[in-house]
């Protein structure tokens with residue numbers, strides 16, 4: 001059996017920054033493999049492209065550029081906001097959650113919730129970075145295909161995997 005659309009695939013992977021010598025970002029080992037429904041647009045397109053056609057026990061090693069992963073860093077996504085926006089609702093200055101390094105969700109003009117990281121705080125402004133935390137990072141994956149099976153009709157209907165490594169409902 002090969003990895004094609006509508007298969008449920010289990011892989012181990014070691015995700016590093018940039019290349020095989022980069023810092024580790026994440027590991028999915030055989031005890032906690034990454035299990036997913038292939039060909040349903042839930043993964044980075046380049047990730048699926050590199051796994052397509054592999055069979056059980058095949059190994060893989062490939063890179064995905066930042067632009068094809070979580071995007072390049074957009075300087076316009078770093079914004080200065082007036083400190084009054086972060087007033088503690090109970091009074092007494094700035095909300096205690098607003099600290100350098102904290103992740104906060106803010107609503108934009110169209111009502112969308114955006115998550116950003118506080119990178120600086122002064123008396124008048126709070127500087128927040130709304131870039132994806134992985135923006136600007138080239139990804140390098142190595143791993144092994146552990147299992148491939150045909151997705152069940154209910155998995156295809158739901159668009160996700162059921163059972164081990166997937167949804168339980």
Ligand SMILES: [Zn+2]
Nearest residue numbers: 158160162167
């Ligand atoms: Zn389901």
